[in-house]
Structures are given as C-alpha cells and as structure tokens.
Amino acid sequence: xxxxxxxxxxxxxxxxxxxxxxxxxxxxxxxxxRASLAVALIAVTAAALAAAGLSAGGHAMAPFADQFSxxxxxxxxxxxxxxxxxxxxxxxxxxxEGEEFPxxxxxxxxxxxxxxxxxxxxxxxxxxxxxxxxxxxxxLLGHRRPQSAEAAIKYLxxxxxASAALLMGASLLxxxxxxxxxxxxxxxxxxxxxxxxTGVVLIVAALFLKAAIVPFHAWAPDAYEGASVPVTAYMxxxxxxxxxxxxxxxFGNAVPASPLLELLALLPLASIVWGNLAAMRQDSxxxxxxxxxxxxAGYLFYALLGEPAGRFQAVVFYILAYGLxxxxxxxxxxxxxxxxxxDRLGRLEGLFHRSPYSAxxxxxxxxxxxxxxxxxxxxxxxLIFKNVLAAGHTLYAVLGLVASYLGLYFYLRVIQLMFMxxxxxxxxxxxxxxxxxxxxxxxxxxxxVVVFPGWVVARL
Amino acid sequence: VSEVLALxxxxxxxxxxxxxxxxxxxxxxxxxxxxxxxxxxxxxxxxAWLYMRFASGVxxxxxxxxxxxxxxxxxxxxxxxxxYNVLLVTLTAFLGPLLTAGAFxxxxxxxxxxxxxxxxxxxxxxxxxxxxxxxxxxxxxxxxLIPMFLLIGIWGGERRIHATLKFVLYTAFGSILMLAAVxxxxxxxxxxxxxxxxAFSDLLNARxxxxxxQWLLGAFGLSFAIKVxxxxxxxxxxxxxxxAPTAGSVILAGVLLKMGxxxxxxxxxxxxPDAARLFTPVLSTLAVVSIVYGACLAxxxxxxxxxxxxxxxxxxxxxxxxxxxxxxxxxxxxxxxxVSHGLIASGLFLMVGMIYERCHSRELAAYGGLAKxxxxxxxxxxxxxxxSVGLPTTSGFTGEFLVLLGAFKAAWPLHMxxxxxxxxxxxxxxxxxxxxxxxxxxxxxxxxxxxAKAPLQPQQTLMDLGGREKLILGLIxxxxxxxxxxxxxxxxxxxSAATDYRQRVSSSRLPVAAP
Numbered sequence: 001x002x003x004x005x006x007x008x009x010x011x012x013x014x015x016x017x018x019x020x021x022x023x024x025x026x027x028x029x030x031x032x033x034r035a036s037l038a039v040a041l042i043a044v045t046a047a048a049l050a051a052a053g054l055s056a057g058g059h060a061m062a063p064f065a066d067q068f069s070x071x072x073x074x075x076x077x078x079x080x081x082x083x084x085x086x087x088x089x090x091x092x093x094x095x096x097e098g099e100e101f102p103x104x105x106x107x108x109x110x111x112x113x114x115x116x117x118x119x120x121x122x123x124x125x126x127x128x129x130x131x132x133x134x135x136x137x138x139x140l141l142g143h144r145r146p147q148s149a150e151a152a153i154k155y156l157x158x159x160x161x162a163s164a165a166l167l168m169g170a171s172l173l174x175x176x177x178x179x180x181x182x183x184x185x186x187x188x189x190x191x192x193x194x195x196x197x198t199g200v201v202l203i204v205a206a207l208f209l210k211a212a213i214v215p216f217h218a219w220a221p222d223a224y225e226g227a228s229v230p231v232t233a234y235m236x237x238x239x240x241x242x243x244x245x246x247x248x249x250x251f252g253n254a255v256p257a258s259p260l261l262e263l264l265a266l267l268p269l270a271s272i273v274w275g276n277l278a279a280m281r282q283d284s285x286x287x288x289x290x291x292x293x294x295x296x297a298g299y300l301f302y303a304l305l306g307e308p309a310g311r312f313q314a315v316v317f318y319i320l321a322y323g324l325x326x327x328x329x330x331x332x333x334x335x336x337x338x339x340x341x342x343d344r345l346g347r348l349e350g351l352f353h354r355s356p357y358s359a360x361x362x363x364x365x366x367x368x369x370x371x372x373x374x375x376x377x378x379x380x381x382x383l384i385f386k387n388v389l390a391a392g393h394t395l396y397a398v399l400g401l402v403a404s405y406l407g408l409y410f411y412l413r414v415i416q417l418m419f420m421x422x423x424x425x426x427x428x429x430x431x432x433x434x435x436x437x438x439x440x441x442x443x444x445x446x447x448x449v450v451v452f453p454g455w456v457v458a459r460l
Numbered sequence: 461v462s463e464v465l466a467l468x469x470x471x472x473x474x475x476x477x478x479x480x481x482x483x484x485x486x487x488x489x490x491x492x493x494x495x496x497x498x499x500x501x502x503x504x505x506x507x508a509w510l511y512m513r514f515a516s517g518v519x520x521x522x523x524x525x526x527x528x529x530x531x532x533x534x535x536x537x538x539x540x541x542x543x544y545n546v547l548l549v550t551l552t553a554f555l556g557p558l559l560t561a562g563a564f565x566x567x568x569x570x571x572x573x574x575x576x577x578x579x580x581x582x583x584x585x586x587x588x589x590x591x592x593x594x595x596x597x598x599x600x601x602x603x604x605l606i607p608m609f610l611l612i613g614i615w616g617g618e619r620r621i622h623a624t625l626k627f628v629l630y631t632a633f634g635s636i637l638m639l640a641a642v643x644x645x646x647x648x649x650x651x652x653x654x655x656x657x658x659a660f661s662d663l664l665n666a667r668x669x670x671x672x673x674q675w676l677l678g679a680f681g682l683s684f685a686i687k688v689x690x691x692x693x694x695x696x697x698x699x700x701x702x703x704a705p706t707a708g709s710v711i712l713a714g715v716l717l718k719m720g721x722x723x724x725x726x727x728x729x730x731x732x733p734d735a736a737r738l739f740t741p742v743l744s745t746l747a748v749v750s751i752v753y754g755a756c757l758a759x760x761x762x763x764x765x766x767x768x769x770x771x772x773x774x775x776x777x778x779x780x781x782x783x784x785x786x787x788x789x790x791x792x793x794x795x796x797x798x799v800s801h802g803l804i805a806s807g808l809f810l811m812v813g814m815i816y817e818r819c820h821s822r823e824l825a826a827y828g829g830l831a832k833x834x835x836x837x838x839x840x841x842x843x844x845x846x847x848s849v850g851l852p853t854t855s856g857f858t859g860e861f862l863v864l865l866g867a868f869k870a871a872w873p874l875h876m877x878x879x880x881x882x883x884x885x886x887x888x889x890x891x892x893x894x895x896x897x898x899x900x901x902x903x904x905x906x907x908x909x910x911x912a913k914a915p916l917q918p919q920q921t922l923m924d925l926g927g928r929e930k931l932i933l934g935l936i937x938x939x940x941x942x943x944x945x946x947x948x949x950x951x952x953x954x955x956s957a958a959t960d961y962r963q964r965v966s967s968s969r970l971p972v973a974a975p
Contacts (some may be wrong), residue, residue, distance in 0.1 A: 352573075372606060373599040379530075382643070386533075389643050390650075398640045405636045412609065412628060419573075420613040420621060454530035 005063040009070045011054060012047040012078060016110045019043025023103045040102030041089050044109065048082035051075045066181045067120050074249070076460060077316045078116045081241050084319075085109055087327045087438035088238065092230040094335075094432050096141060104134035104141075105234065112242040116249070120180045121170035124246065128166065128210070131242050132159045135235060139227040151226025158219040162209035169202030182250055189254040200260060203250070210243045211297040214271040221282075224290030229342070232286050233330040236293045237323040244300045248315045253308040264304050265396045271298030272400060276407035285333070285343035288410060289326065292369060295407055296322055299384055302400055306387025313460045314383045320456070321368065321376035324446045329365035331439035332358045334428040347428075351418040354428050359418040361439050368446065370411035371404055376449040383457075463513055463523040466506045470553065471539060471586050473503045474579035481576050489571040493564055496575040500556035500582070507553035514546050516952040519960055521592060529596070534646075534656035539590040543957025544726050547795055547950055548718055549589050551802045554939065555714045556582050558932050562810050563707040566817055567615055574615060578707060581607035585715050589722065594642055594658040597727075602635055604716065608708065616703040623696075623703035630696040634683030641679035645731070648672065652971075664730055664964065667971045673735035680728045681739070687720030688776050690743075691750045701769035702822070706813025709765065713772050713805035718798045721779045725794070725957075729783065730964040737965070741881060744784045748885045748892075750777035755895035759902065763822050767903050768808050771848065774892055775801045781889055782863035786965055790866015791958040792951055797859030799950070800847075800943055804856055807844045807936040811837070814929055818922060821915040824903065829912030834924040838908045840933045845904040847940045849897045855943035864890060 007014070022039050055075035062069035085105065092101050111130030118124040136159065140152040170180065176195045177184040185203065188196035205216070212220035224232045256264050275295030282288040300322075303314045334355055336342040352359035368375035381404065389397040431439070449456050477499035481492060514522060521540035529537040541549065560578060567574050584607065587600030605628055613624035649666040650656045657663070668676070686693045697717075701709050729736040754773030761767045775797065782794030814837070815830075816822060831838040847854035850861070867889060871882035914922055925933070943950060 352570075367606060373602040378599070378602070382639075383533075385640075386643050386647070389640075390647050394644065397643070398637075401636050401640050405633060408632050409625070409629065412625065415609075416613060416621060416625075419610060420624075454528060454532065454535070457530055457532050 002063065005061050008054065009059065009061045009063045010068070011050040012075075012082065013110060013113050015043055015047040015050055016106055016113065019047075020103065020106050020110070023099075023106065027099060027103065036099045036102045037089065037093065040106055041086065043106060044082055044085050044089065047109075047113070048079045048086070051079035051082060055079060062119070067123050068114070068117050069119050070117050073312060073316075073460075074116055077245050077312070077319075078113055080316060080320055080323075081112055081116070081238060081245070082109060084241065084323045084327065085234070085238055087331055087442055088230050088234045090434040090438035091233060091327075091331050093434040095228055095230055100141060101138070101230070104138050108132075108134040108138070108234075109238070112238060115242050115246045118246065118249070119182055121166075121173070121182060122180055124182065124250070125163070125166060125170070127242075128246070129163060131239065132163075132210075135231070135239060138231045138234065139223055141228065141231065145226070147222075147226040148228075149226075151223045154219045155223040158209060158216075162206045162216075165202045165209065166206035169199045169206065172196070172199035172202065183252070185250055186252045186254040189251070189256055189260060197260075201263070204260070204263065207243060207247045207250075208267060208301075211240060211247070211301070212271075212294050213267050213297050213301060214274045214294065215267075217271065217275070217294045220294055221278075221287045221290035224293070225284055225287040227286075229286070229330055229333060232289065233327055236289055236330075237319075237326050240293060240297060240300070241319040241323060244297070244315055244319065247301070248304065248311050251304055251308075251311070255308060256304065261305070264301060265393065268298035268301035269396065269399055269403060271295060271301075272403040273406060276403065276410070279407070279410045280413075282410075283345050285329075285345055285348070285414070288345070288414075289329070292407065292410075293326075295404075296369070299381060299400070299404070302388055302396070303384045305393050305396060306384070306391050310383075310387045310390075313457070314380075314387050316460045317383055317457065318380040320460075321380035321446075321449065324442045324449070325365040325368040325375070325377060328439055328442040328446065329362050329369075331435045331442060332361035332365070332431060334358050334431055335435075336428070345414065345417055348414065348417050350421040350423045351428070355430065357436075358428075358431060361443060363415045363418060364443070364446070366411040366414045370408050374450050376446055376453075379449070379453050463510060464525055466510055467523045467539065467541065467590070468525055470503055470506050470510065470549075471583070471590055473499050473506075474583040474586070477579045478576050478583075481572055481579070489568075492572045492575045493560070496579060497557055497560045499579060500553075500560050503582070503586075504553045504557055507550055510541065511546065511550050511953075514541055514953055516949075517956055519543075519956045524592070526592075529593075533595070533658075535595040535658050536593050537596060538592040538659060539587075539596075540592050541590070543954045543960070545589045545722070546953050547799050548715070548722060548802075549586065551718075551799050552582070552585050552589065552715050554935075555710060555802065555806055558806070558810070558935060559707045559710040559714075561928060562710065562813065562932055563705070564928065566706055566813060570614060573610075574707075577607045577610050578711075581611070581711055585711075585719070588719055592660050594646065594660065594663060594727075596658070597660075598635075598639065598642055601638075601719070601723075602632075604719070605631060605635075608711070608716065611708040611711070612700060612704045615705040616708070618703075619699070620703045623699040626696045627700040630686055630693075631683075634686040637679040638683040641676045644672075645676055660727070665969075666731075667969050668732065669971055670734055670738075673732040673969075674738065677728060677732040677735040677739065680723070680731070681743075684720040684723040684728055685746075687723070688717060688750075688780065689720065689773065690746050690777070690780065691753050691773065694750070694754075694773050697773065698766050698769045701772075701809075702763060702765045706809060706816070709768075709809040709813070710806045713768070713809055714802045717772060717776055718779075718802060721776060721783065721794070721798055724780070725783055725791075725961060730961060732969075733965045734968055734970055740784050744781060744882065744885050747777045747780035747784060748889050750774065750780070751889050751892035752895065755892050755899060758899040759895065762824050764812050764824050764827075764903070764907075765809070765822050767824070767899060768805060768812065771896070771899065772801065772805050774896065775805070775848075777892070778860055778863045778889070781867055781885075783961075785863070785866040785870040786962055787866035787870040788958055788962060789862050790870060791961055792954060793859055793862025793864075793866050795954045795958065796855065796943065796947055796950060797863055800855035800859040800940070803936055803939050803943070804844055804848045804854075807840075807933060807940070808848065810932060810936070811841055811844065814925065815914075818920075819915045823915075824906055826915045827907050827913065828910040829908070830914065830922075831908040832912045833914060833922045836924050836930065840925070840937065841908065842904060843937050844940070845900045847944070849900050850893055853941065853944045855940045855947070858944055858947045860893060864893075 114127030368377035524540035
C-alpha cells in the first residue's frame with residue numbers, strides 16, 4: 001500500500017467523505033439545512049470532477065491490491081454516476097423537513113463509488129451495503145406516510161435477502177478457490193463444477209434482486225411509490241446504475257455459456273415483458289416508473305449477452321441515456337401539497353395547458369424511455385441490441401426488441417393524458433427553481449447526446 | 461457548394477422554424493402561422509431551385525453531404541438528391557405551404573404547438589427522403605411517428621385517441637422488426653466484407669444468402685407495407701384519415717403513405733433482390749387485391765373522408781404493381797403515380813376540409829347540388845375528381861396508364877412462355893380503373909348535382925371559396941395539369957433511378973460460392 005496512490009486513486013471517495021464529515025458537523029452544530037444541501041452539492045460536484053480528471057489523466061492503479069482498483073473507463077463511469085446524483089440533490093430542495101437527506105445521499109454515493117472499484121467480494125459487499133443502507137432510511141423519510149414505512153420494510157427485507165445470497169455465493173466461490181478476489185467469479189463462470197456454478201447463480205440472483213429483475217422484482221413498485229420523488233429518482237437511476245456497473249465489472253471478460261446464458265437472457269427478457277405489461281395498468285407515475293425500471297433493468301442485463309469488449313460501454317451509455325431522461329421526468333413533475341396525489345396519472349390530465357414546460361419535458365422523457373429516435377433512449381437501446389446480435393444471439397435480440405414494443409403504449413398514454421385531454425383540471429404550482437434548474441440541465445445534456453452521439457460514444 | 465448548402469437548409473429550415481416558435485414567448489396565433497408559412501415557403505423556393513439544378517440522366521447522388529455522426533459505428537450524416545427522391549422531395553416541399561395555409565382557419569386550439577408539430581413532421585419527412593445512411597433513415601422514419609401521433613390525437617375528431625393509438629401501434633410494430641433487420645443487415649455486412657457501414661451504397665453491395673434475404677425483406681417489407689398500406693395491413697388508415705384534422709390527412713395521403721412505396725423502391729427490393737423476385741407473385745397479388753378491394757370499399761362509404769381514404773389504398777396498389785413489374789415504363793409510372801396521388805388526394809382532402817369547416821358534416825348523404833350553391837368549389841372538385849379517375853391530360857392518367865402499360869409489357873413474355881399469372885393480374889388491375897370511375901363519379905354526382913342541400917346552421921349561407929382557398933387549390937390543379945400534359949421533365953429526372961432500380965432488382969446478390 002502506498003499512501004500517494006491511496007490519496008489519488010480514492011480522491012472521489014475522499015471528497016465524498018469530507019462532505020459527510022462537514023455535514024455531520026453542521027448537523028451537530030444545528031446549522032440551517034440550506035447550507036447542508038450546498039455542501040452536498042459541492043462535495044458531489046468535486047468528487048465527479050475528480051473522477052473525470054483522474055480518468056482524463058489516464059490513471060490506472062490499485063491502492064489496495066486485489067481489493068480496490070481504478071482505471072480510466074471505470075473512473076468515467078464513476079464520474080457519470082456522481083454527476084447524475086446532482087439533479088437528485090437539486091430536486092430535493094424543499095422536499096424534506098429534516099436535514100438527513102444530503103447526508104444519507106452522500107453516504108450512499110460513497111457506497112456506489114466503492115462498488116465501481118471493487119476487486120474483491122469483500123469490497124463489493126461493503127459497497128453494496130453502504131449503498132443500500134441509507135436508501136432504506138431515505139425511503140422512510142418520504143413525508144412520513146404509512147406507505148413509506150411499508151415500502152422501507154419490504155425493501156429492507158428483500159435487500160437483506162440479496163446480501164445473504166451474495167455472501168453465500170461468495171463463500172461458495174471462496175470454498176472452491178480459496179480466494180475472495182472477484183476474478184474467481186470469471187473463472188467460475190467458465191467452470192462446470194457444481195459448487196462454483198451454485199456460487200455464480202447465487203451471486204447473479206443477488207444482483208437480479210438488487211436490480212429488480214423478474215421474479216425478484218415485487219419490491220420495486222412498492223418501494224418506488226412509497227418513497228418521495230427525489231428518493232424514487234435516486235433508486236431508479238443511481239442505485240440501478242451502481243448494481244449494473246458492478247455486475248458488468250464482475251463479469252469482466254467472462255462469456256456466459258449455457259445454462260447460465262439462458263438464465264441471463266430469459267429472466268431479463270421476462271422482466272422486459274412483465275415490466276412493460278404491468279406498467280400499462282398503473283395509475284401512479286412513480287409506480288409506473290417502477291415497472292418501467294424493471295423493464296429497463298432487463299435491457300441493461302441484456303448487455304451482458306454481448307461481446308465482453310463492448311459490454312461496459314453499452315451499459316454506461318444506457319445509464320447515461322436512461323438516467324438523464326428519468327431524472328428529467330421527475331424534476332419536471334409539478335410539486336403538490338399532498339405527496340400521494342402528486343403523481344396520480346389523473347393529475348397529469350391536460351397538464352400541457354396548465355404547465356406547458358412540465359408537459360413538454362415529461363413528454364420528451366417518456367418518448368426517450370420508450371426508445372423513440374432520435375432521443376438518447378433509442379441510441380442506447382440500439383447499442384445494446386447491436387452488441388447482442390453481433391455476439392450471435394439473434395433470437396434473443398429479436399425477442400427483446402419485440403418485447404420493448406410492448407412498452408410503447410403506456411409511455412404514450414402519459415403523453416395522451418397531458419396533451420390530448422381537453423379537461424383543464426386544477427392549476428398546479430410551478431416546479432421549484434432548483435428542480436427547474438435540474439430539469440434544464442438534464443434536457444440540455446440529453447439534447448447534446450441527440451446531436452453529438454458520436455462524440456459521446458467515442459468517450460465512454 | 462451553394463447547392464449542397466441549400467439542400468441542408470431545405471432539411472433544417474423547419475427545425476429553425478420550431479426554435480423560432482419556441483423563442484417567441486406569448487406570440488399571437490397569427491404570428492405563429494405566418495412564421496411557419498414563411499419557413500415552408502422558403503423551403504419550397506430552395507427546393508424548386510434545386511429541382512431546376514438537378515441534372516437528369518446522371519446516376520448517383522447529387523448535392524451530397526457526408527459527415528461522420530457516430531464514427532465508432534460507421535454512421536454518417538449523409539444526405540443527397542437522386543432520381544429516387546427528387547420528385548418526392550419536391551412534392552413534400554410543395555405541399556408544406558399549402559397545408560400550413562389550409563389550416564389557418566381550421567385550427568384554433570394550441571396554434572403554436574400545432575405549427576411546431578407541422579414543422580417537425582416536415583423535417584422528419586424531408587430527412588427520411590434525403591437520408592442516404594440507413595441509421596439516419598431509420599431515425600427520421602421513426603421521428604415521423606410522434607408529430608403524426610400528436611396531430612391526430614390533439615386536433616382530431618371525436619374518436620381521435622383510438623385512431624391515433626391504432627396508427628402508432630400499427631406502424632411502430634413494423635418499425636421494431638425493421639430495426640432488428642437493420643442491425644442484422646449491418647452486422648452481416650461487417651462479418652462478411654469487414655466493413656462497418658450504414659451507407660446505402662455499401663449495403664446495396666452486400667451479398668446475403670437467400671434465407672437471410674427472405675427474413676430481412678419480410679421485416680423491412682412488413683414495415684413498408686403497413687405504411688403504404690397494402691391489404692390486409694390497411695385497417696389503421698381509414699380510422700386515421702377520418703379522425704385526423706385536414707392538415708393531418710394531407711400529410712398522411714400526400715407524403716407519409718409514399719414513404720412505404722419509396723422504402724420498397726429505395727431499400728426493400730434493391731437490398732434483397734433475390735428474395736424480392738421470389739416474393740413478386742405474392743406481392744403483386746396483394747397489390748392488385750389492394751387496387752380492387754380499396755375501390756370496392758370506397759364505393760360503399762357514406763363518410764366522404766373514408767371514400768378518399770379507401771381510394772388511396774387503391775391508388776397506391778398501382779404504385780406497388782408498377783414497382784413489381786420491373787419494366788422501365790412501369791417503374792417510371794409508379795414514380796409519377798406517387799406524385800400524382802400525393803397531389804390529387806391532398807387536394808381532395810383539403811376540399812373536404814373546406815366544406816367541413818362550413819357545414820361540420822362529413823356524411824355524403826347530407827350534401828347535394830353543391831354546383832348550384834358554390835360553383836367555384838364545384839369546378840375545382842370536379843377537376844380533382846376527374847384527375848383521380850385518371851382522365852387524360854391530368855397526372856392521374858399519366859401515372860396509371862404507364863403502370864398498366866408496364867405491367868402488360870412485363871406480363872406478355874411470361875404469358876407467351878406459358879405463365880399467365882402476371883397477365884391475369886394486369887387484367888384485373890385494369891378493372892380498378894373502371895371501379896375508380898364508379899366510386900369517384902358516384903361521389904361527385906351525389907355531392908355536386910341533384911337537389912341542393914347542405915347541413916348548415918339556420919342563419920348561415922354557404923360561402924364559396926375565399927382567395928386563400930382558391931390560391932391553394934389553383935396551385936394543386938396547376939401541378940396536376942403540368943404533370944399530366946408535360947410529364948417529360950419529371951420522367952427524365954427520375955429515369956436514372958428507374959434504370960438503376962431495374963438493374964439492381966434483376967441481378968442476383970447471393971453469395972458467390974468459393975471456387
């Protein structure tokens with residue numbers, strides 16, 4: 001271990017930690033919560049810039065050998081995920097009574113950062129837990145509604161089950177190889193030994209649970225609906241990104257063969273189908289996004305079917321597109337006194353006539369999530385399916401595309417409600433200024449991806 | 461150089477218009493309309509200039525732009541004019557100002573959004589026609605969907621939600637299979653020739669085994685056939701037409717449907733020629749079924765918009781028949797028929813819109829004797845009806861006559877060789893002309909002659925056409941006659957494409973067996 005390497009390679013983590021310490025100090029000192037949001041914004045921005053800077057400098061080092069390592073591509077992904085957390089922070093302005101939100105969010109982001117650099121199951125587990133634990137509390141924060149408590153408990157129990165499965169799987173791999181390094185996973189994928197196979201399946205199941213893949217998805221819609229809007233956005237974007245990036249990192253250059261291949265193809269396919277079908281029947285936007293995120297987790301896991309070389313890029317690009325537009329929809333959602341009524345789809349009826357900006361932004365987000373060109377959601381989906389097809393899985397690619405067609409209806413229904421209803425409805429308050437800022441930033445970034453996709457792809 | 465710039469402007473002017481519309485906060489409805497019209501007129505002027513500059517008889521692209529867009533995937537921003545798209549581009553630019561002006565009085569709700577939607581769909585249609593890169597083509601192809609969805613869904617009639625969802629879900633299903641085919645096609649080119657490219661020119665040289673060609677043509681063809689639409693995939697069209705506002709119907713009939721036939725001609729058949737020749741009997745039969753079935757349904761409709769909608773199905777059947785004949789005259793006839801139908805159907809839909817604005821009814825039986833009430837309207841209506849029937853001197857005649865001539869020319873040698881299938885189809889297709897005369901004349905007779913009646917508010921009197929309306933219809937009628945009396949120029953400009961298309965679809969592109 002070399003102190004210099006620890007200082008540079010973990011700079012993003014250090015900056016987040018510094019932010020956490022300052023926030024704790026502020027909390028003890030009883031300072032105003034506006035300061036805490038500002039501190040969190042600065043810390044996350046600094047951490048994202050540090051990650052981007054290290055990536056641009058081409059840093060590839062392992063300060064703790066076989067535990068934690070960074071490389072330019074991983075650092076870029078880290079910078080992206082941290083940057084996606086900024087709109088979440090902006091959205092939280094005025095949403096919570098206490099000052100816990102920025103602190104918990106930073107703690108969770110620290111976990112995501114660890115996850116993206118984990119080289120051993122120990123670090124991986126640490127990152128996963130550190131990412132999830134604060135989110136259990138964040139779900140509970142949601143305006144102290146009874147649904148929030150129920151959602152938090154469900155999420156906690158199933159999150160615990162996922163951790164247990166991960167630990168069991170890791171211990172089986174440890175038992176067969178004598179090492180905790182994640183590289184044993186890559187070897188185990190190629191192995192036919194029953195013990196190793198069981199370990200791999202358990203770990204994959206844990207990842208499926210965390211990412212809400214059918215049949216491990218039931219917690220997601222409840223948790224998404226029970227949480228308050230910024231927390232839902234955080235779960236749908238950052239937590240999902242963390243899990244998927246960890247998964248694609250874990251798989252490294254492993255090429256899954258039958259029967260693991262079928263597991264990795266059919267369950268995500270089932271998620272796409274079921275997520276898209278169940279979303280049609282929802283009357284709450286958050287719940288609908290919950291099901292939609294189940295479908296999107298399916299597309300993301302589909303990326304693992306592609307050739308190893310292009311997988312990481314495809315996942316990062318997808319997270320960029322999916323994250324930006326999901327955050328855009330949440331940031332543009334007009335606030336309401338009654339948190340539960342806020343995202344009823346019925347409340348969106350005729351929104352275009354009351355709040356044209358919100359309606360246009362949410363509409364754009366829906367089209368992108370549905371994968372309609374030229375929006376980024378299409379380009380990202382194109383990349384994933386291109387890779388799957390190039391790896392020779394023609395049938396899975398076609399089935400996945402046809403399943404994605406099922407999602408079109410419910411996204412369009414949101415647009416139909418907002419634009420095609422003559423009903424005026426009650427006036428809605430304008431979104432708060434920071435949330436507007438967040439939505440503008442997301443929209444501009446999304447438009448840049450539309451106009452210069454080549455530039456973005458070349459840099460991921 | 462200036463032509464290249466002009467062509468890019470033609471594509472992007474509508475987008476500039478949208479940005480301007482967004483930038484003017486609280487702009488009055490009149491300003492929004494005028495701004496949109498200005499953009500459309502500018503686009504038309506530039507297109508007209510490019511049409512003059514377009515050299516006939518030169519194969520390949522003219523005024524080409526090619527810039528890397530997603531370099532890592534071999535995707536280029538590549539646009540240009542060639543014999544395939546030059547007529548349709550001109551048609552699209554020609555209809556733009558007309559439908560914008562046509563909607564001045566018809567649309568009073570969300571005027572800004574309406575004009576932005578018109579500009580967006582104009583942008584997407586131009587892009588689809590000009591694109592010379594499959595990725596770009598697909599992006600524009602899909603982009604057309606959303607403005608049309610809004611156009612029908614916001615400004616449509618009573619059952620607009622049903623109609624617009626049906627339209628989108630139908631067309632999107634075709635598109636998603638086409639996307640799979642696009643990826644597979646590019647990937648197999650990469651695996652075979654080692655080139656990662658979406659450029660039409662590269663893809664048109666890819667060699668594919670017959671079974672792959674069949675699947676891919678199936679996927680592309682389904683998407684195109686839904687758009688055309690060919691029986692039995694046509695059921696979305698009457699709903700969409702009936703519920704759409706006039707501008708929506710004009711776009712649909714004028715340009716959108718031609719995207720299907722254009723897709724077959726530019727991509728579907730030339731990309732997979734061996735499969736195309738294999739499918740020709742089935743597709744020709746479907747084309748003739750479309751001609752006859754569409755005409756029969758048009759004969760029994762009570763809704764005047766539905767009559768024109770079904771007649772569109774019938775008329776586009778001729779285009780498909782011409783393309784499938786693989787005869788030079790037939791293919792050129794198909795190209796003329798595309799433009800001709802675009803003009804005539806647009807004109808008729810605009811006229812239906814004008815009478816609907818006055819009387820708020822689309823029921824044929826509610827009208828009668830309009831010739832006495834509104835003579836100028838009736839003259840225009842009669843001209844367009846006769847053009848639709850295919851009266852010589854109008855564009856309708858040029859298109860249908862050339863297609864049928866081509867179909868017979870191609871079928872005769874086959875008949876002499878003992879295979880009379882194509883000849884039977886050509887003979888049945890001729891009956892479509894008779895049926896066409898029947899339904900259009902039934903329509904015009906009920907509409908214009910007999911006892912004078914029109915559904916009106918009690919205090920209203922029926923107004924004849926105003927200056928703006930006369931100008932719109934006058935331009936369309938002038939174009940119809942120009943194409944009917946002097947099709948020479950249009951034929952020469954598109955001849956290189958017809959020759960190229962014939963040569964491509966006639967040759968085999970199966971993989972060459974290693975010696």
